[in-house]
Amino acid sequence: MTELNKDTEGKILEAAQDVFTEKGMSGTRMQEIADKAGINKSLLHYYYRSKEKLFGAVFKTVLTRFLPKTLKILNAEMPLFEKIEKFVDAYLDIIMKNPSAPIFLINEMHKNPNGIASIMINAFTDMGFHPAERFAVDVETAKKQGLIRDDVNAKHLFVNMMSICIFPVAARPLLQRIGFDNNSKDYDLFLSVRKTEVRNFIINSIKK
Amino acid sequence: MTELNKDTEGKILEAAQDVFTEKGMSGTRMQEIADKAGINKSLLHYYYRSKEKLFGAVFKTVLTRFLPKTLKILNAEMPLFEKIEKFVDAYLDIIMKNPSAPIFLINEMHKNPNGIASIMINAFTDMGFHPAERFAVDVETAKKQGLIRDDVNAKHLFVNMMSICIFPVAARPLLQRIGFDNNSKDYDLFLSVRKTEVRNFIINSIKK
DNA sequence: TTTACCTTTGACCAGTTGGTTAAATTATTT
DNA sequence: AAATAATTTAACCAACTGGTCAAAGGTAAA
Numbered sequence: 001m002t003e004l005n006k007d008t009e010g011k012i013l014e015a016a017q018d019v020f021t022e023k024g025m026s027g028t029r030m031q032e033i034a035d036k037a038g039i040n041k042s043l044l045h046y047y048y049r050s051k052e053k054l055f056g057a058v059f060k061t062v063l064t065r066f067l068p069k070t071l072k073i074l075n076a077e078m079p080l081f082e083k084i085e086k087f088v089d090a091y092l093d094i095i096m097k098n099p100s101a102p103i104f105l106i107n108e109m110h111k112n113p114n115g116i117a118s119i120m121i122n123a124f125t126d127m128g129f130h131p132a133e134r135f136a137v138d139v140e141t142a143k144k145q146g147l148i149r150d151d152v153n154a155k156h157l158f159v160n161m162m163s164i165c166i167f168p169v170a171a172r173p174l175l176q177r178i179g180f181d182n183n184s185k186d187y188d189l190f191l192s193v194r195k196t197e198v199r200n201f202i203i204n205s206i207k208k
Numbered sequence: 209m210t211e212l213n214k215d216t217e218g219k220i221l222e223a224a225q226d227v228f229t230e231k232g233m234s235g236t237r238m239q240e241i242a243d244k245a246g247i248n249k250s251l252l253h254y255y256y257r258s259k260e261k262l263f264g265a266v267f268k269t270v271l272t273r274f275l276p277k278t279l280k281i282l283n284a285e286m287p288l289f290e291k292i293e294k295f296v297d298a299y300l301d302i303i304m305k306n307p308s309a310p311i312f313l314i315n316e317m318h319k320n321p322n323g324i325a326s327i328m329i330n331a332f333t334d335m336g337f338h339p340a341e342r343f344a345v346d347v348e349t350a351k352k353q354g355l356i357r358d359d360v361n362a363k364h365l366f367v368n369m370m371s372i373c374i375f376p377v378a379a380r381p382l383l384q385r386i387g388f389d390n391n392s393k394d395y396d397l398f399l400s401v402r403k404t405e406v407r408n409f410i411i412n413s414i415k416k
Numbered sequence: 417t418t419t420a421c422c423t424t425t426g427a428c429c430a431g432t433t434g435g436t437t438a439a440a441t442t443a444t445t446t
Numbered sequence: 447a448a449a450t451a452a453t454t455t456a457a458c459c460a461a462c463t464g465g466t467c468a469a470a471g472g473t474a475a476a
Binding site: 237238239248250252253257259 | 435436
């Protein structure tokens with residue numbers, strides 16, 4: 001618990017977030033959440049009627065912590081290079097602070113894409129814009145200004161950016177083993193310089 | 209079943225692979241594997257004593273299908289650009305044929321890094337080399353030949369390559385939604401041109 | 417104090433799950 | 447053919463899991 005004077009509902013949500021993001025929907029036991037929140041198991045059902053409902057609340061919390069901030073950057077009025085820099089900076093901050101969140105989101109969406117759909121739709125209508133399209137306009141503008149190569153594709157660039165931000169943190173257990181002799185400190189060091197590395201990697205790739 | 213004349217043990221392993229890779233360790237039910245293999249549940253325990261043992265066999269199978277082929281390319285005697293091209297080509301082939309495998313591997317390693325460790329160690333000693341180090345040598349050679357930028361870092365390049373190969377397939381349910389209006393055919397089209405896009409993206413980024 | 421309402425708890429339940437076991441069936445050896 | 451071993455099955459079990467419920471505790475209004 002980060003706060004002592006937190007109400008029960010908040011304590012439950014925080015504990016549920018810890019357990020769900022680490023063990024996933026099917027791997028999570030209601031009893032473990034109750035223990036971590038320091039309450040009786042029945043209280044979970046008093047505040048959130050079922051495991052599914054509690055999971056949905058957690059999923060939405062994690063999702064809305066991840067998407068809106070960064071997608072707002074993508075939607076802002078800004079030159080492309082600056083936008084890329086800001087995006088990488090903000091995104092890596094969030095990811096590093098919540099290293100188990102991306103793999104949680106991806107995995108649960110993979111296992112249950114339909115069940116998650118309604119949550120997603122809500123999250124997006126709340127934001128009220130379509131970030132990928134806006135990013136495509138920026139790319140075209142930069143092309144006309146002669147700043148980037150003519151064969152740059154906005155969608156591929158967008159996906160590449162997300163990939164090299166998220167994947168190194170999400171796949172840490174794998175990458176740390178095959179590239180860093182499973183040395184945790186070496187990998188921390190590797191991640192700490194990622195911001196500039198990623199930024200340079202992307203901009204070098206697209207600039208004319 | 210791809211083959212009719214397959215022995216029971218093989219049928220079990222194939223069915224287990226399907227279910228485990230899609231639903232993960234904790235989400236998988238032994239009964240479902242038995243049903244899919246067309247046999248009695250007790251037979252699972254006859255051939256593989258426990259769920260853990262069966263899972264271990266599946267995990268090793270998937271892992272050794274993914275790592276060795278591509279890591280051999282990384283270890284081969286080849287100019288850097290050609291090596292990158294071959295790697296991307298081979299890696300994307302495997303990933304696209306087994307789209308649920310990467311997220312399965314990453315997720316299970318994340319949930320149980322220690323339990324998986326022994327399987328990993330076996331897989332690596334079987335291969336008998338350290339691909340990341342070899343790749344670093346290639347990068348240094350290309351630098352001396354003036355082919356690539358001096359500030360290229362081998363480990364970051366290596367991780368970036370894996371990221372933009374795996375992530376777009378692994379995170380498909382997420383990316384398809386936020387960038388493609390959840391249109392499956394559009395995303396298939398997007399993935400079909402990835403080989404050349406990825407290759408160009410990487411080489412443009414590092415070439416002098 | 418009494419009443420009414422909200423919160424918390426322990427005991428309990430029905431369905432599920434991984435796993436066992438003894439018997440039946442099939443294949444192999446003698 | 448008989449015997450021995452390997453494979454397959456149905457019935458069963460103990461532990462676990464999400465969820466319920468009636469009762470107890472606590473709090474504020476009457």
